Amino acid sequence: MNQPFAYIHPEAKIAHNVVVEPFSTIYQDVEIGEGTWIGPNVTIMPGARIGKNCKIFPGAVISAVPQDLKFAGEKTTAHIGDNTVIRECVTVNRGTVDRQRTVVGSNCLLMAYVHVAHDCVIGDNCILANSVQVAGHVEIGDYAIVGGSSAVHQFVKVGPHAMISGGSLIRKDVPPFVKAGREPLSYSGINSIGLRRRGFSDQKISEIQQLYRLLFLGGLNNNEALDKIELELAPSPERDEVVNFVRQSGRGVIKGYNRHNSSAD
Template sequence: MNQPLAYIHPEAKIAQNVVVEPFSTIHKNVEIGEGTWIGPNVTINEGARIGKNCKIFPGAVIASVPQDLKFAGEVTTAIIGDNTVIREYVTVSRGTIDKMKTVVGGNCLIMAYAHIAHDCMVGNNCIIGNAVQMAGHVEVGDYAIVSAMSAIHQFVKIGSHAFISGGCLVLKDVPPYVKAAREPLSYAGINSVGLRRRGFVSEQINEIQQIYRFLFMSGLNNSQALDKIELDLMPSTERDEITNFIRNSGRGIIKGYFSKDAN
């Protein structure tokens, strides 16, 4: 690897077959895995841990100092999983003392101008759309899709396989397997198209649909709906994931379109 027009700190740990294009800067305490491509004008700051076969496009900034006034210079990281694509001008902050790391999983696509703030945890196989703005401490489950121009409040949790429509303001937790849209953000059905693409069979999809009928279309409050779900439906991976997510929600979940109050 010979890039005379890029700055690579001598203490950076970079695999032999990594490509670093001109005018990029890679600081110390950085690790980059095999097969990764670093485009031109990329900045990789201290604390970056970038996996194998990633692609990082021009203007991206990885492991920037957190935009958190409580940050006191603690040694933290920003972790990017294998096979993830980071498009133009994406910014990923490193963690703070809360989690000590920010994580973007493997096989993700982070589209141009998105921001992933300190202590966020983004799962595997996620798509984060153009200009999505993700505040600190957000958690995003595997296979979730957040469409362009959405803004996500700090500490919000987005469940696995969820789909959030473009331009949404996400102030509450979004449970697994659902579509969320409208203003204020509300339940808009289950993500049946995405589930079928990922191999869910009709029985699983029908069960998920029934669970959310209890939660959002029955007139029951969340506690009553959870009791009804656990009484009427046999235990399953999907049932238990949904009920555990709702019971452990810190900010409360989004409202149902047909319900007056989701709480």
């Protein structure tokens, strides 16, 4: 059902039961799946690929050109997965020649004033709270939660099931399954509540805790800690995921909490 005051380009591919509210603008080269609601004053620009049953609130701008001076007008896209909610004034830029697209997964919640820059890949079931600012080329794993007013440096990776405190400056990679907070951003324990909610057993959570004790609290450098983890802990998908994440980190991972470098103490 399209309101008479909305503009939809005739070449846009809009499923038959999409609702577009007044004063929204949908450009050419846009695809929107069934059951999606486009609120008033939303702008959907060329290259947008929006899934089924999404909700996009007033003021959002999806698939605007990247804020990257190297962008030369190449044909790129911005993908929004099924059942994702995009609140007021969120901006999601499309990709550049680097990855060709920006991706926000399914079942995500992007709260008001979130910005997702070019070539980011955000997994499924993620929550970015109000005013989170995500620079280009960032990767955020499934079920990750980033607290409000946090800023994520370009090329940073946030692992699955991580939870990051509001107001954080995220300059280094954040491994899977952890909580992170303080300034500079540091390991603050395991996201045990989130893991239990997602079906992780107490035994599995205990194994993950032991892994991070060795990595962050054992007095070893990362390479020594990883070697010890592989020697002393039985192989498991979670162990291997953490080990591979740390070994492959391009920016380096956050550190364990050190009370002497924390402004909180």
